[in-house]
Amino acid sequence: MKGRTVILIDDGIAMGSTMRAAIELCKNRATRKIVVAVPVAGREVAEEIGNKVDELVVLEIPRYFRAVAEAYTKWYDITDEEVLDLLRESIREKNAEKL
Numbered sequence: 001m002k003g004r005t006v007i008l009i010d011d012g013i014a015m016g017s018t019m020r021a022a023i024e025l026c027k028n029r030a031t032r033k034i035v036v037a038v039p040v041a042g043r044e045v046a047e048e049i050g051n052k053v054d055e056l057v058v059l060e061i062p063r064y065f066r067a068v069a070e071a072y073t074k075w076y077d078i079t080d081e082e083v084l085d086l087l088r089e090s091i092r093e094k095n096a097e098k099l
Contacts, residue, residue: 012068013041040071
């Protein structure tokens with residue numbers, strides 16, 4: 001990570017504790033640039049996070065924000081196995097494109 005641009009992505013920022021920890025890790029590893037990109041965040045936490053990074057991209061800052069799940073039509077937790085299946089499928093598709 002040293003000397004590189006790191007893009008931190010999450011499904012949204014509610015309280016910001018996870019994102020703050022990731023930002024500190026990047027700073028401790030001497031990254032060149034830190035970019036945070038999320039679809040939704042509260043105004044106060046977005047301002048706070050924005051002051052800690054080189055660039056912040058937030059697609060929506062609702063007027064009355066209480067939880068990340070509010071911004072999604074269909075919100076549910078996925079298992080580690082589902083994530084791995086999606087990654088495997090993506091790799092298969094990329095390998096098929098090369099043929």
